[in-house]
Amino acid sequence: MNVLAIDTSNQTMAVAVIDQQKVLGQIQTTVNKNHSQTLMPAIETLMASIGITPKELERIVVAQGPGSYTGLRIGVTTAKTLADTLNIELVGVSSLKTVAANCTGRKEWIVPLFDARRQNVYAGAYEWQSQELVNVIPDQHISLNDLLEQLKERDVYFVGEDVHKFQEEIQQALPTAICNTELSWDYPNGVILAELGSKEKNGVSIHPFLPRYLKRVEAEEKWLETHDLKEESYVEKI
Missing domain, CATH: 3.30.420.40 (ATPase, nucleotide binding domain)
Structure with a gap:
């Protein structure tokens, strides 16, 4: 199974492709450059360098959170778009678990x-x-x-x-x-993320799949304070 893994949940950007127990290639940067501008070029460069076409992918694995709101949205949106377009499986893995697995x-x-x-x-x-x-x-x-x-x-x-x-x-x-x-x-590894995701038996439903923020965004917290709503009345997005 050819698996593409994506992690932009924090400052690190990690992308990897594995086939069963074989590492085909990976790209990792730890300097915070704009993930929205660098992620797709990194995926395209990696795929071209290992001679794999998108149609040969069978599963997309993405770091689902927690982490940076912007980074999570970029990674999850990209993963969902690729999985939906290619009609392949999507799997989410905890960003924390990915680091722990090191x-x-x-x-x-x-x-x-x-x-x-x-x-x-x-x-x-x-x-x-x-x-x-x-x-x-x-x-x-x-x-x-x-x-x-x-x-x-x-x-x-x-x-x-x-x-x-x-x-x-x-x-x-x-x-x-x-x-x-x-x-x-200390840093997420795309190969380990791919391994974790490849162990899942089934993918998830693509369209309802969301980042696991584990915390409200700052604008929501301010809105709650302004409207004096109780904590239990708010349904947290996860």
């Missing part, structure tokens, strides 16, 4: 973490169980303090390019926690 061989709970500003983070916890990466704390938008409280009494391994921003707070709250030092593990 951390092979770790026995601790793996906690991928993205900065969500104002001392909040996007985070979840994952654990290798029988060579499968299992989500043991759901992905969520949460204050850093609340996250650290949930992780007390656990062996924890933090990973992600934003971890260094919170390293002091992490070490104070969880003195035995380990913060990743393997440079490549």
